Amino acid sequence: MKNPSLSSYLLLILVTILLAACAAPRGTAPPPGKPEAPLPTKKVPPSAVPATQRPYVINGKTYYPLPSADGFEEAGVASWYGPNFHGRKTANGETYNMHDARTAAHKTLPINTQLLVKNLENNREIVVRINDRGPFVNDRIIDLTHAGAQELGVLENGTAKVKITALGEAIAYGPPERQIERFLPHEDFKSGDFYVQIGSFTQKSNADRLKDKMLSLGRKSVVQTYDRGDQVFYRVQVWAGRGLEEAKLAATALEQSGYPGYVVAR
Incomplete structure (x- = not known):
């Protein structure tokens, strides 16, 4: 027959061990009150539009x-x-x-x-x-x-x-x-490279045709491409000289020849 006091003593030791095991920490807890690191956020660049x-x-x-x-x-x-x-x-x-x-x-x-x-x-x-x-x-x-x-x-x-x-x-x-x-000072706009723009087309072939017509008349002409974003334009510009007054006379002459336009500077 087993000694009851010994059995009780062994049972008490077993319960103490189990309780200690349950109370053991599972890891290091963060210090109380320390905030978590914020999640990374995507920075929005400032507007590129002035x-x-x-x-x-x-x-x-x-x-x-x-x-x-x-x-x-x-x-x-x-x-x-x-x-x-x-x-x-x-x-x-x-x-x-x-x-x-x-x-x-x-x-x-x-x-x-x-x-x-x-x-x-x-x-x-x-x-x-x-x-x-x-x-x-x-x-x-x-x-x-x-x-x-x-x-x-x-x-x-x-x-x-x-x-x-x-x-x-x-x-x-x-x-x-x-x-x-x-x-640039005001005087600089009285001289420079001046052209008369006589046409703007969405089809380059049409612009080239008008440019060739001007060339056949002895007038130096170019086609300038302008991308508006939603549409590309091909602008026919005729050389008008290096002075604003000269360019205005060229614009008048072109208009009298049936090619109205306006002066642009580069």
């Missing part, structure tokens, strides 16, 4: 800046803005100077586009650079500075009918101070 090229809203209307000024031409009413805006920042961060005749505002043309502005009422012309947005009034298409309006003969009446023609692509974007270093 602020001056993004859509904007004025008086409830949304305006969409054009991606390019190449081949742009428009007729409408010019106005001017002066003392109330003098010293304020323009759309591209420059300081508006009402005494600078060579800057202007347009609603959608790329900032820094160079424009030839012609007053259709007195035939005066000036070349300006777009550095601001506006005008946001009725049928007005361009806002000149006080000095620009005076030079163009718009100051007294406040408005005038004008025609604006882009002289080339806008200068590359960058900080305003860096842009200013790249601006």
Whole structure:
């Protein structure tokens, strides 16, 4: 017969061992309160579109800046803005100077586009650079500075009918101070490589045909490819000389020959 006290003692030892085994840790627990490492997140790169090229809203209307000024031409009413805006920042961060005749505002043309502005009422012309947005009034298409309006003969009446023609692509974007270093003085736009664009086609064969026609007439011509993003255009441009006045005469001669067009600069 077994000793009951010995059996009880052995049973107590067994239970103690089992309880110790159940209480043993299974691993190292993280320190209390230590946050878990965050999951890696995909960084969203900043927008590559310059602020001056993004859509904007004025008086409830949304305006969409054009991606390019190449081949742009428009007729409408010019106005001017002066003392109330003098010293304020323009759309591209420059300081508006009402005494600078060579800057202007347009609603959608790329900032820094160079424009030839012609007053259709007195035939005066000036070349300006777009550095601001506006005008946001009725049928007005361009806002000149006080000095620009005076030079163009718009100051007294406040408005005038004008025609604006882009002289080339806008200068590359960058900080305003860096842009200013790249601006060409007004005189540089009186000389350079000028062409008269007389046609724009979606079929290259049609553009080549017109170019060959110009060549047969003794006029140096080229076909420029322009990719708008959703459509490719083939533009026929006729050499017009190295002076703006010479180019305008060439455009007139081409129009009289049945090939109307407009002057572009490169």
